[in-house]
Amino acid sequence: MPTKTFFNLPKDKQARLLEAARIEFSRTSLSEASIANIVKHAEIPRGSFYQYFEDKEDLFYYYFSCIKKDNKKMFLNAIKVHDGDFISAFEDYFVQTVDLLLEEKNQQFFKNMFLRMDYRASRKITPDLIKSRQEKHADMQKKFIQLIDMELLNIENEEESEMLMRLLMTIMFQTIGDGFSADLSKEQIIQNFNLKMKWIKNGVYRK
Amino acid sequence: MPTKTFFNLPKDKQARLLEAARIEFSRTSLSEASIANIVKHAEIPRGSFYQYFEDKEDLFYYYFSCIKKDNKKMFLNAIKVHDGDFISAFEDYFVQTVDLLLEEKNQQFFKNMFLRMDYRASRKITPDLIKSRQEKHADMQKKFIQLIDMELLNIENEEESEMLMRLLMTIMFQTIGDGFSADLSKEQIIQNFNLKMKWIKNGVYRK
């Protein structure tokens, strides 16, 4: 998280920093991005950067949090719309997410992000809707689980729900990675996703 | 790939370099590893390193190629053993792979590798059994596809086989990542994998 000092900054200086983040993290991945470039774009001295952010990761994830929609709300809503059908809700959520990722302005940022994100980072940005290490979200998770129609699913317990959710997130990330990697259109990405979901829903074995 | 010069080196010098690679890449991830440490461990001058390898990635992937078994052969064999049942073969392949990854000597290396591997790197180490960019493997791929009993699967064409294979590899990587991340036992990892495979085989929807 940025420091208090950052949030006290005049809005236009904050904006310049975020725009510099967008440019640099669109140019290259987090690990290859340089603070030198960021401060040059933002037209602030190097020392100031460290007044506002811990390091470039700090800025990266802050920028990310600024441009992403609220995943949890999005998903929660999809569950309601689909009458507790977890799988249909996820398909809905996927389409909304792809829409966001392919928006002109941040497409390159997301491309670099997805193609260079490792296991740890993927955990960091995966919303934990079912099980969380933080207790403060316990109420939201209860609410969330109650909305799911468990009758529809071959799921025994909460452990397994968590695992299914993480499996679906992984499939989502892979499909998006493939999409960015091969420069697929939104339609192709969704089509690939649907095929995988067909397998998940009905199994790959022929009846 | 290492240079010709490297392969002309006395065996013990080669061995020292590989051991240095094991130590450094077990200490930390590829991106955080340093050539300074590697040459210190191997007791060779820094300049020599660049005589043998392009950069640390070059050594990393060479080391990896030395300690991994031949995935393709392993999988091909599993297909035969399981009479063309692609899914059973993959389950077999998974167990063999986990066995390799958890071997004492290289466990930490693999842990760093899996937890810090990004989408690109995962593509790099995924064996392309069905479709490959390189033409030279075309014969092996034909042989491979002929061995699969397509009657068992809900698969329309080669595109879809490729996609299924990649989906399974992704599930494998995720499960292994979870295992390393939470320090799970081999049995727990395999159990988690089996649950996911149950869904893949039969679908998650209750009948």
Added chain:
DNA sequence: GCTAATTTATGACACGGTGTCATTTACGTT
């Protein structure tokens, strides 16, 4: 309005990492 205290801004710098290159050394051939 003036001064002290606190907060913010700044860029030079120490440190550590990479890859190169001019030079030296070793080796095989005639």
Added chain:
DNA sequence: AACGTAAATGACACCGTGTCATAAATTAGC
């Protein structure tokens, strides 16, 4: 032994990070 080629070597140029002493600005107290 003399020559030519291949290999070895470490100093060095370059680039990036994060810190810190100092300067500037802002706020608080009177």
